[in-house]
Amino acid sequence: MQEPEITPELVEAHGLKPDEYDRILKIVGRTPSFTELGIFSAMWNEHCSYKSSKKWLRTLPTEGPQVICGPGENAGIVDIGDGQAVVFKMESHNHPSYIEPYQGAATGVGGILRDVFTMGARPIAAMNSLSFGEPAHPKTRRLVAGVVEGIGGYGNAFGVPTVGGEVRFHPAYNGNCLVNAFAAGLADADKIFYSAASGVGMPVVYLGAKTGRDGVGGATMASAEFDDTIEEKRPTVQVGDPFTEKRLLEACLELMASGAVISIQDMGAAGLTCSAVEMGDKGGLGIRLDLDRVPVRETAMTAYEMMLSESQERMLMVLKPEKEAEARAIFDKWDLDFAIVGETIAEDRFLILQGNEVKADLPLSPLSGEAPEYDRPHVAPAPAAAFEEALEIDxxxxxxxxxxxxxxxxxxxxxxxxxxxVLADTAEGPGLGAGIVRVHGTDKLLAFTSDVTPRYVRANPFEGGKQAVAEAYRNLSAVGARPLASTDNLNFGNPEKPEIMGQFVHAIKGIGEACAALDMPIVSGNVSLYNETDGQAILPTPTIGAVGLIASADQMIAxxxxxxxxxxxxxxxxxxxxxxxxxxxxxxxxxxxxxxxxxxxxxxxxxxxxxxxxxxxxxxxxxxxxxxxxxxxxxxxxxxxxxxxxxxxxxxxxxxxxxxxxxxxxxxxxxxxxxxxxxxxxxxxxxxxxxxxxxxxxxxxxxxxxxxxxxxxxxxxxx
CATH class of the missing domain: 3.90.650.10 (PurM-like C-terminal domain)
Known part of the structure; x- marks a missing residue:
């Protein structure tokens, strides 16, 4: 199959600006192939590169004596004593859920669960924060029904308790619903698994379900505004299978216990591309992949499709070679694919082969380390006038x-x-305040909450950002939990508009000040921008998920x-x-x-x-x-x-x-x-x-x- 010619229109369709494409030309030294263009598009889009938000995310407090691992890995990790750690993160699946509510929400749950168990943690709790348009809007009922069914369908089948969350309605979400998914798991503090590859010539192994065409281009779609072409984006939504994910969880935890894993990475946004690049970049290594070895469930898939597919329930691992037979046997037992698809190499190179042809040959580190980083213009929000009117109502x-x-x-x-x-350790479920889960086999309990008041953030992003953290702190304290740390899910409109960027900047400042004062460092998170349809932005919605520790049951207020x-x-x-x-x-x-x-x-x-x-x-x-x-x-x-x-x-x-x-x-x-x-x-x-x-x-x-x-x-x- 002949690859299309690289034209300005094709570059634009991949979400790349002309100056960004010029930067690609300088890095590569030639016109990229179609597959290479797709790889750059995936790695440099807003969803994967955080190019509009990096500058401000660096200002957040991320450290503390309780923090084992802060932002930068699949999830954050916090010490809870006795050699145990809680692993947690919140992430958005907004655009996919608006296009296809059931699968968008379901795969959001699946993705956040993988972020947790790829670190070596067994998931023990889930939450969600949902924002919909006004109830009378013609799309709202379908969105609510589909999203709720998708969350329940995936989480219930996988076997993780949903212990809390929030649901709101406002006309500002008529064109963009928000689906923010949270998961937390337990791990031994000395048995955490990270994603940085190490060692030259080590096997790169594909694990889990087969690759299909679902979700191709999903990360790029999630980095763009919506317009009247929204229905054309339906094929970019992934399809999930919670029963496969449950087997993948058990297989991965058994694999980790075997000592076979050098590094491991969830295949989430941008699939094979992002997982391979991140593993190589963090380890200072190159990666060679042979796509002929990748398990597929569709025929005649191109290199472009395989590299950008976001098929679910997949992992990428760097394996200790001497453990190959043992590792393969584990995945055979769980009826999951196990395929050596490449190796680590000493050169700073991302080499993709298919059918004895080179489909991509790029320097690897620039894909991650040289993504554009913008200090976007922003304007301070106009001060809101005080409300001094007397309200009269019975x-x-x-x-x-x-x-x-x-x-x-x-x-x-x-x-x-x-x-x-499910799991029989829930001490307080959803309905009033924070959810509480017992730490199995101990006297400890963990409390979970997610909070934000978007009206406040629109009126005063700084105080609204502070308030989201403060409310999370209060919800944990109200059940007797000592707040430990936070994860953020920062949902905003188009950052190229100075007023939207102003909301983002000032909300971050408020969040940072509150997290520092209340000793709730941000250890993981997600930024979701371009939540706009036909130029109409959502309310600024920086959701704060937080975790607290209750030392023993007699300190719980429930x-x-x-x-x-x-x-x-x-x-x-x-x-x-x-x-x-x-x-x-x-x-x-x-x-x-x-x-x-x-x-x-x-x-x-x-x-x-x-x-x-x-x-x-x-x-x-x-x-x-x-x-x-x-x-x-x-x-x-x-x-x-x-x-x-x-x-x-x-x-x-x-x-x-x-x-x-x-x-x-x-x-x-x-x-x-x-x-x-x-x-x-x-x-x-x-x-x-x-x-x-x-x-x-x-x-x-x-x-x-x-x-x-x-x-x-x-x-x-x-x-």
Whole structure:
């Protein structure tokens, strides 16, 4: 088959700018072949090279005594004591999920699981953060149904509990849904596997499923805006098989235990190309691949297709030669492909052979190390005006507006489609706050959460970035967990627009400041840019996934409010209503500034909550919806009524930060309030739990009526 001529139009179709192509010509010293152009396109696109974000990602705090491995590998690794480590990462599958919701979401789960177990960790938990357009939009119902089914279909079949996440709706996502997938696993701290190749003449081995044409060009597609040609991009979406992935997990862990692995790398974005280049580049070696040896499931595949295929459930490994027979036997047992497809070479060279022809012969290190890096122009976001208007609404009507919205209604319809109990170590599943998983065979537990409030980030990217980290810190603290570290999934529009780049830069600054102050270094992550359709960008959505450690079960706060418990508000309330959920849901307005985040106050309040676990029956942080929604959610989780002795709207619905609501009995309430006084943290008794009504000030309604509204509003909105 004759390769097409390299034209400016073909270069543009591969997502490369004219000056980037000129750089390629200088590196190669000639016109590249079609396959070589595809390889450069894959390695230099935004999704793989981070060319618009590298400058700013380097400013994030990534180190700490708890960090074993920070950004740069497949996933981050954090020490949890006793020779154990938690391995975790969050990554986007936004564009594929919008084009083909089921497979896009399913392969997002599959990809993030491989990122974890390629490090030598057995996955123990998954989460997801989902953003959709307005429920009435004609595409929203199909997207919600497909994405949720895809996440459940893959995760449930693979056998990993989904223990948390979030779902939001906003018109800004009408043209681009966001599907951010998180996974965490456990490994022995002295048995971590990395991707850097070592040794010359070592066999390069292909592992797992066969290669097909699905996903060809997927990474390049994920680095572009959408327009009216979106349906033409459907073939770039991968197809997943969770049962094959489960076998691949077991085979890889058995292979690792055999001592056969020198290095190993998941085949994710850009497939064979990215995995081989990264392994070679990190080890300072070249790679030779013979595509005739690659297991395929389709006939007459070209070198271009094979190098850019994103077929799922595949790994690339550098093998100790003397272990070949043992390694092959393991993969034969698990009925998976095992093929020696190349070798490491001393030269800085990426050599691709097929049918006794050289299809690509490139210097390897420039594919990774000389990708363009841009300091894109950015403008500081205009300061948002303070919201000072007095809002008048009956408190219960305000609460109804929140719990009757799909944004704040129960997400039971979603999480009941996920298996949250598989592996039998889940201590707290999805529904209220952070998910909790026991560290099998020990007294320790790990807590997981993902958080961001995009309205805040649009109004004030710096404070919004800080708030995402602070809310993650609070969600972990509210279950008694000491926050350990974070992963970020930075979803933004087109970085070539200075105002979008300004959002990104200032959000990163806020995230960095909060991560440093709260000792939650970023150890892994993902950047997803160009989330735009016809020039309309999403809300800036820098999702923060975070992990915390609970040393023993008696330090866990995962109970429920009890009849007669006092409702104790921890933290200072000023009544901030700018960009609040009440303003958006009850009044249809998104105005004002984001709430300011006092990181010292966050630390003091979080430390108080964790130190007071013995006094607390149940706890939640205050975020969207303020005191009113937090109190209602604690009551709903317990199935009991509530009386709040507060009636003013700012106190009830204000979204001031660094606050928690706890439920506890009289004696413990006194002890908790005394501890708060010693810590210099404001504390107020705001009401009681119990009875059969929800009463706020003088307004009252049957609890059963409000519970029914809260439980049905999501399904009513999205079918």
């Amino acid at each position: 408190p219960l009507e305000g609460l109804r507006a929140l719990i009757g919205s799909p944004n704040y209604a129960s997400k039971r319809w979603v999480f009941e489609q996920y298996d949250s109990m 109970g429920r409010a009890r009849d007669g418990d006092h409702a104790i508000l921890i933290g200072a309330t000023a009544g901030h209503l700018g960009q609040s959920a009440l303003l958006a849901e009850a009044f249809g307005r998104e105005e004002g500034d984001a709430p300011p985040v006092d990181l010292d106050a966050e630390l003091r309040a979080g430390e108080l909550i964790r130190a007071s676990a013995a006094y607390i029956h149940a706890a939640t942080d205050l975020s969207d919806g303020g005191l009113a929604l937090a109190a209602f959610e604690l009551a709903a989780a317990a199935g009991i009524g509530l009386r709040l002795d507060v009636s003013d709207i700012p106190t009830l619905f204000g979204e001031d930060q660094a606050r928690y609501l706890v439920a506890t009995d009289f004696d413990c309430a006194e002890a908790l309030m005394a501890a708060a006084g010693r810590a210099g943290v404001p504390v107020t008794n705001v009401g009681r739990f119990g009875g059969e009504t929800i009463a706020i000030g003088r307004s009252e309604a049957p609890a059963s009526e409000l519970f029914a509204l809260h439980g049905s509003a999501f399904e009513a909105a999205v079918g």
